[in-house]
Amino acid sequence: MNNSIYPCLWFDTQAKEAAAFYCSVFKDATICSENPFVSIFSISGKKIMGLNGGPLYSINPSVSLFVLCETVAETNAVWDKLINGGQALMPINKYPWSERYGWVKDKYGMTWQISVVYQQGDKQTLSPSMLFTGKNFGRAEEAIHFYTSIFNNSSVNPLIHYPAGDANAGKVMFAECKLNGYNVIIMDGPGEHAYTFNEGVSLVVDCDTQEEIDYYWNKLTEGGEESMCGWLKDKFGVSWQIVPANLGKWMNDPDKGTKVMQAFMKMKKFDIARLEAVAQ
Template identity: 60%
Template sequence: MYTNAITSCLWFDGQAKEAATFYSTVFKSSKITSENPMVVTFELNGTKFMGLNGGPMFKINPSISFFVTCGTLEEVNKIWDKLIDGGKALMAIDTYPWSERYGWLQDKFGVTWQISIANDGEIEQKIKPSMLFTSNQFGKAEAAISFYTSIFGDSTTDLLVLYPDGGDHAGKVMYSEFQLSQHPLIAMDGPGVHEYTFNEGVSLMISCETQAEIDHYWYKLTEGGAESMCGWLKDKFGVSWQVVPSIIGKLMSDPEKGGRAMQAVMKMRKLDIATLLNA
């Protein structure tokens, strides 16, 4: 199996640069790494993100949020106070059975964040994508973890907490932590009524060095799912992925080839490196 970089992609309607700049003031060790009118890439304390100005077609929702673990209560409160400005609380910042200090919010750009004090003594701030399996995907979190870890190299299931026997949600995933190619993620089943499920508002982008890697992820992840255009796909759980060559940024920024490469991408489903290089 291959081991590849995974980046969280946020879909914006023209606000990618504004959002990236804002987040860089919230999280330590953050920076914007590249930008053009369509795409802004940035890092928040070492976690890679991409902001895509895709237009009004898709809206970010809480099905994939970002779980921020902090080493101190002061850090939790500081991040919460910055992110809540112009946004709204989904779960108030408070003490809960699972955390001394926890809150869930939606910021002014629609991105949702779960902010928590670390329970295990860790002091390093960490940001992890967190998948919530709701509606017709409820109860599928454990199967999804097994599916994903079978596709990516250097993958592990680090924690799996199920709802106890005897309850309404027995056997469903209360909380889990897993890694895909050493990238940490969280997955939970979300019981109850939710007005959202996975969509293109938040996707996961896989950067591939070779065509063999692109083919591997494309064919595995589309099993039971659906192909889309421009390297996008939906897996059988409804999660959106982008499978792209690592040279895509360099190609798109090439003054001579960029326009032709973009036209080639627009015509493809699964991206083909040779076609892009020869565009």
């Protein structure tokens, strides 16, 4: 797990249960660490956080996880497990862009886009997918330029627009961005949607130094807003957590975890030096 950016899924109290479920669904998945607040797991080598945050926020489809499968049989198998107790947002079927694709909301509320891709090469097989809906519709390309200007090792390929003559001409039909080498899918979402970005699914950025924390905090809050405990919202309403890379290690230590948490609960932007002092 070498991705410094990764999704965080907000649960009421079911993070551990959900992480175990997801690790039973996917063939290359494992639990990495657990404490009463956070479960870290990986799918296809990519890190995901499950957070027990209470009932304040709920996951919605504005940020889903897009999974590439090697065969139709694997696509069907993953779908069958995720749909159990959940519901189809787009039925699994053949579509113009995929021989086998479906969008499903699982029993915990998380949404997954499952697609077969035969020649994967070195493609990242699990990626967060952002859908720009409502007042954000038409801002996907602006977001692409914003994010790729902030993160190093960034690129965009492909960037596909709705064609001329279409009601949504010029809007982003599909784009894949590399941010710090980590793949994120971005699309405009035409039509009526009862959801937009919220804290239910956020993106976490692990930082080794205070300079990194300051940089990402200052860049991503431009036009957005600060929140508590390392959380912020960017100008599109996407939630980010800018955190020290050592935070998980501290939180998993029974002697340090409570003290560190008490310290950062009073912070907006994380102060690594203060947290390190508390953790000693």
